[in-house]
Amino acid sequence: MDLHTEPLVLNMGPSHPATHGTVRFLLKMDGEKVLHCETEIGYLHRGFEKQCEAGTWTQVFPYTDRLNYNSAIQNNVAYALAVEKLLGITGQIPERSTAIRTIMCELSRMADHYTNLGASMLELGALTAFLYFVEARELTWDIIESVCGARLTSNYVRVGGLSTDLPEGFAAHVKEVFPVNRVFWSEFDKLLTKNRIFLDRMRDTGGISEENAIAYGFTGPCLRACGVEYDVRKANPYLLYDQVDFDIPVGFTGDNFDRYLVRMEEINQSMRIIEQLIDKMPGGPVNIDNPAVRNPSKEAVKGRMESMIFHFKNTIEGIQVPAGEAYVPTEGSNGEVGFYLVSSGGGKPLKCRVRPPCFALTQAMGEMVQGAFLSDIIPTFDMINLIGGECDR
Amino acid sequence: MAGNYKKVNRTLKMTLWERVYVFEIIRGVLLTASHFFPNLWGAARSYLSGDPSIRKIKTIYYPEEVPPIPEAYRGRPVLVRGADGKEKCVACGLCEVACPPKCISIVGAMREDGTRYPETYTLNGAVCIFCGLCEEACPEEAIVMSYDYQNLCEYDRSLMVYDKEALLIPEEKLSKRLEYIRRRMYNKCNY
Numbered sequence: 210m211d212l213h214t215e216p217l218v219l220n221m222g223p224s225h226p227a228t229h230g231t232v233r234f235l236l237k238m239d240g241e242k243v244l245h246c247e248t249e250i251g252y253l254h255r256g257f258e259k260q261c262e263a264g265t266w267t268q269v270f271p272y273t274d275r276l277n278y279n280s281a282i283q284n285n286v287a288y289a290l291a292v293e294k295l296l297g298i299t300g301q302i303p304e305r306s307t308a309i310r311t312i313m314c315e316l317s318r319m320a321d322h323y324t325n326l327g328a329s330m331l332e333l334g335a336l337t338a339f340l341y342f343v344e345a346r347e348l349t350w351d352i353i354e355s356v357c358g359a360r361l362t363s364n365y366v367r368v369g370g371l372s373t374d375l376p377e378g379f380a381a382h383v384k385e386v387f388p389v390n391r392v393f394w395s396e397f398d399k400l401l402t403k404n405r406i407f408l409d410r411m412r413d414t415g416g417i418s419e420e421n422a423i424a425y426g427f428t429g430p431c432l433r434a435c436g437v438e439y440d441v442r443k444a445n446p447y448l449l450y451d452q453v454d455f456d457i458p459v460g461f462t463g464d465n466f467d468r469y470l471v472r473m474e475e476i477n478q479s480m481r482i483i484e485q486l487i488d489k490m491p492g493g494p495v496n497i498d499n500p501a502v503r504n505p506s507k508e509a510v511k512g513r514m515e516s517m518i519f520h521f522k523n524t525i526e527g528i529q530v531p532a533g534e535a536y537v538p539t540e541g542s543n544g545e546v547g548f549y550l551v552s553s554g555g556g557k558p559l560k561c562r563v564r565p566p567c568f569a570l571t572q573a574m575g576e577m578v579q580g581a582f583l584s585d586i587i588p589t590f591d592m593i594n595l596i597g598g599e600c601d602r
Numbered sequence: 603m604a605g606n607y608k609k610v611n612r613t614l615k616m617t618l619w620e621r622v623y624v625f626e627i628i629r630g631v632l633l634t635a636s637h638f639f640p641n642l643w644g645a646a647r648s649y650l651s652g653d654p655s656i657r658k659i660k661t662i663y664y665p666e667e668v669p670p671i672p673e674a675y676r677g678r679p680v681l682v683r684g685a686d687g688k689e690k691c692v693a694c695g696l697c698e699v700a701c702p703p704k705c706i707s708i709v710g711a712m713r714e715d716g717t718r719y720p721e722t723y724t725l726n727g728a729v730c731i732f733c734g735l736c737e738e739a740c741p742e743e744a745i746v747m748s749y750d751y752q753n754l755c756e757y758d759r760s761l762m763v764y765d766k767e768a769l770l771i772p773e774e775k776l777s778k779r780l781e782y783i784r785r786r787m788y789n790k791c792n793y
Contacts, residue, residue, distance in 0.1 A: 264702055267700075267735065268700070268702040268735065270733075271702050271731055271733035271735070272702065337634055341637075344660055347660065354672055354674070354675070355672040355673075355674060356674060357674060358672070358674035358675050358676040358734065358747070359675075359676055359732065362731065362732065362733070364733045364734060364735075372734070372738065373674060373786050374786045376672065376673060376674060376786065396633060399629075399630075399633060400630055400633060402614070403614055403616060403620055403626070404626070404630075405616075405620075405621070405623055405626070408614075433607075438607040440607075443606075443607070456606060456607070456608045457606070457607045457608065458607075458608055458609075458610045459607045459608065459609050459610065460609070460610050460612065461609065461610075461612050462612075466612065467610065467612060470610040470611070470612060471610060474608075474610060504738065504739075507741070507743065507783075507784070510741045511741065517741065520739075520741060521694075521696065521741075524696050524699060524700050524739045525696070525699050
């Protein structure tokens with residue numbers, strides 16, 4: 210006898226314990242199989258892009274922290290580079306400032322990958338692995354906190370420089386933490402990479418072909434997992450990435466296991482970059498010597514009339530950025546992060562558009578889980594690493 | 603530009619030992635145990651001797667123990683009360699315009715000797731995002747980010763609005779932060 214069956218419509222989210230970030234999947238299920246998956250975003254929309262238009266160029270920095278909060282400094286740097294391009298001062302940024310920015314970008318990348326991999330394993334049931342990586346992340350965030358004063362909301366970079374110099378003993382702190390992090394990395398690797406249950410959940414699930422990935426606008430680890438050799442740090446070097454020696458891991462098939470392996474290897478490569486830079490850290494100032502761009506030092510403000518005028522004008526009216534448009538692509542930990550800025554001349558941005566990496570990844574969710582099982586949604590969604598703050602802005 | 607694109611090692615060769623899985627479970631349990639027992643032993647020893655430094659586990663028993671705060675830490679913004687008992691603030695209003703969420707409001711006034719001071723200075727702690735831009739904007743080092751992060755929460759948002767008296771902290775209590783920002787942040791050698 211033939212039973213009468215019809216597809217079941219299932220709502221997953223917006224607040225689901227297994228999906229970090231508020232996102233809703235509208236699923237059409239045939240038993241355990243996903244016939245159709247519709248992704249709904251927008252539950253964390255805060256109007257970031259509109260908010261940017263209300264403040265001065267400097268006042269945007271605290272808000273960029275809240276985009277991808279796991280790697281806040283990368284957003285700071287991406288925004289600062291775009292404003293510096295508009296101002297035409299890209300080549301005048303002091304060497305020390307550029308080196309610190311590179312180091313902090315890589316520390317953020319490490320913290321982001323630790324969080325992403327750890328949280329993903331938590332959702333697959335591996336709580337122990339999560340705890341090891343969260344401890345590694347905490348140690349990384351301790352370094353970031355000692356530099357900029359906050360773990361998540363760093364607000365570290367400024368147009369033409371940095372908010373503060375590195376603390377004393379920074380190199381020693383990093384060299385003390387990295388061996389511990391390497392132990393955690395190898396323990397995480399030991400627990401998972403050859404684990405049969407893990408392999409069954411990750412291998413050959415959530416895959417996407419190379420052509421489709423490019424067509425959807427994939428960037429970052431998810432694109433490289435498909436076998437595409439594209440990394441902004443190599444293809445379009447910014448900061449000091451053309452002067453350091455590092456490898457870019459590339460996958461084969463673009464499934465979840467490749468994404469996992471690419472992220473794991475990127476942690477090691479980030480450590481390699483930091484260790485190279487920390488040994489040849491240039492001295493000197495961290496801020497550009499241009500009072501019209503970066504506020505003068507407090508001593509100068511107290512002592513000299515011109516400096517005080519610049520300080521007041523920069524703060525009240527904002528940095529005067531000439532009219533034009535600029536976009537600087539940077540490699541965020543999740544893909545290409547960029548700020549497309551339009552200035553009409555003056556102290557405020559006319560338009561600030563963010564290119565969030567996970568937006569492009571999320572729109573391919575439906576295709577990646579089509580025909581897969583319900584349980585495959587969890588690792589797929591984890592590995593594309595949707596950050597609500599960035600995706601919905 | 604050395605270094606290049608490298609393929610990840612996807613084809614894992616699993617030995618028979620690894621495919622049987624039972625032995626792998628034992629290996630995993632041993633790894634977990636290598637964390638669990640030292641942590642337990644360290645915690646027990648620390649509990650008996652009362653010395654938290656010998657504890658292996660990183661967790662801090664928060665209200666009794668507090669984590670070390672780095673010098674760069676940005677806590678609650680406070681006003682500096684000078685050695686003469688008067689506020690250093692001259693009510694120029696720079697922090698008011700520099701604040702991204704607009705949580706500061708000042709009404710300035712003039713003293714009899716002609717110096718300016720804030721008649722009212724209100725900082726809405728519920729709106730503040732602890733970004734430190736007010737500190738950066740202040741030309742008088744009158745508002746600084748303190749290391750104060752405890753007991754800032756209230757059940758009522760109106761209790762989180764700090765007036766001038768709640769914000770004023772004597773200069774000597776903030777000497778560490780003031781010294782830090784003079785040395786590392788707004789120092790001449792950084793420019």
